[in-house]
Amino acid sequence: MKVDRHSKIVELIGKYQIETQEELAEHLKRSGYHVTQATVSRDIRELKLTKVQGENGRQRYAVMQAQKDFGEKYLRILRDCFVSMDMAQNILVIKTVSGMAMAVAEALDVIGFHEIVGCVAGDNTIMCAVRTVDDTIILMDKLKKMIADT
Numbered sequence: 458m459k460v461d462r463h464s465k466i467v468e469l470i471g472k473y474q475i476e477t478q479e480e481l482a483e484h485l486k487r488s489g490y491h492v493t494q495a496t497v498s499r500d501i502r503e504l505k506l507t508k509v510q511g512e513n514g515r516q517r518y519a520v521m522q523a524q525k526d527f528g529e530k531y532l533r534i535l536r537d538c539f540v541s542m543d544m545a546q547n548i549l550v551i552k553t554v555s556g557m558a559m560a561v562a563e564a565l566d567v568i569g570f571h572e573i574v575g576c577v578a579g580d581n582t583i584m585c586a587v588r589t590v591d592d593t594i595i596l597m598d599k600l601k602k603m604i605a606d607t
Contacts, residue, residue: 485497538554539604540581551583555580559578
């Protein structure tokens with residue numbers, strides 16, 4: 458139960474701009490998890506969540522470990538090797554520089570986009586299974602922003 462709840466928390470904070478423990482508890486309750494404020498507080502500590510500035514300028518929860526892990530190395534791989542992307546429903550097809558698809562797929566895995574269920578890489582093409590069509594659009598937007606930030 459705890460592992461499922463932790464997984465749901467990571468998914469929720471990736472999907473929504475959650476600012477408070479109470480807001481997180483409410484999202485969990487809507488998802489079928491009956492939690493107390495003490496449980497949410499403990500989960501936040503165990504998951505090593507931190508507050509970061511959101512797109513709206515307000516603070517929100519984020520998984521600190523994933524942010525540390527993807528650092529400049531993985532961003533550089535993503536930026537240097539990315540060629541293009543296109544979607545086919547909930548499949549995101551990413552084209553890379555020849556021979557670099559596996560490195561870019563690893564970067565995507567380490568970054569840990571909750572929208573991606575899994576990736577299969579060839580020589581210059583990655584097929585990402587994405588949860589929904591809407592998530593594919595959201596993921597494409599996130600990737601465009603990451604690649605454009607230089």
